[in-house]
Amino acid sequence: MYCLCSSKYMGGHSDIIAGCVSFANEELMRKARWHLTLLGSALSASDASLLHRSLKTLPVRMEKHSINAMHVAKFLAQHSKVKAVYYPGLESHPHYKIAKSEMKSFSGMISFEVIGGKEAGIKLVESVRLISLAVSLGGTGSLIEHPASMTNAGPLMSEEGRKKGGITDSLIRLSVGLEDIDDLISDLSQALEQL
Numbered sequence: 001m002y003c004l005c006s007s008k009y010m011g012g013h014s015d016i017i018a019g020c021v022s023f024a025n026e027e028l029m030r031k032a033r034w035h036l037t038l039l040g041s042a043l044s045a046s047d048a049s050l051l052h053r054s055l056k057t058l059p060v061r062m063e064k065h066s067i068n069a070m071h072v073a074k075f076l077a078q079h080s081k082v083k084a085v086y087y088p089g090l091e092s093h094p095h096y097k098i099a100k101s102e103m104k105s106f107s108g109m110i111s112f113e114v115i116g117g118k119e120a121g122i123k124l125v126e127s128v129r130l131i132s133l134a135v136s137l138g139g140t141g142s143l144i145e146h147p148a149s150m151t152n153a154g155p156l157m158s159e160e161g162r163k164k165g166g167i168t169d170s171l172i173r174l175s176v177g178l179e180d181i182d183d184l185i186s187d188l189s190q191a192l193e194q195l
Contacts, residue, residue: 065108
């Protein structure tokens with residue numbers, strides 16, 4: 001069985017909540033169908049229509065996400081206030097060769113660490129102007145978050161758990177959108193200069 005969130009890149013416009021489930025064999029599908037029939041699983045007509053619309057533009061959106069993300073990753077990799085960049089499209093990524101052999105392009109998701117720890121991470125995400133401070137991914141607009149103080153903070157995940165998962169205090173997660181690349185780099189540049 002394979003579950004996929006259709007709200008993110010497939011939906012692409014941050015306006016639906018949807019998902020899909022695929023099955024390796026008919027027996028699994030029959031078992032799941034009983035539960036799905038009992039609990040309900042159909043999208044509303046409106047959400048189905050929005051998802052259908054979005055699937056038509058998925059290839060061109062993904063191409064733009066990937067192009068923009070590559071430019072942003074390269075910019076971040078050379079910035080003096082950035083400690084590390086994690087993007088499979090960069091040759092410095094430990095799994096670059098695998099990603100290159102399996103992917104046409106490398107998506108719009110970048111993680112990076114800033115110099116200065118938690119305070120610098122929080123300052124950065126609060127200093128962007130074009131990029132929205134929010135927790136999601138795959139929409140047309142760029143989103144940024146500081147996992148140690150947001151999605152993986154306090155009661156959600158212990159400090160020990162974060163360290164085990166590679167979530168440092170200075171880690172930033174960036175979902176690169178479809179904006180003009182010069183505008184994105186300008187926004188990140190002015191925010192980094194405030195650190």
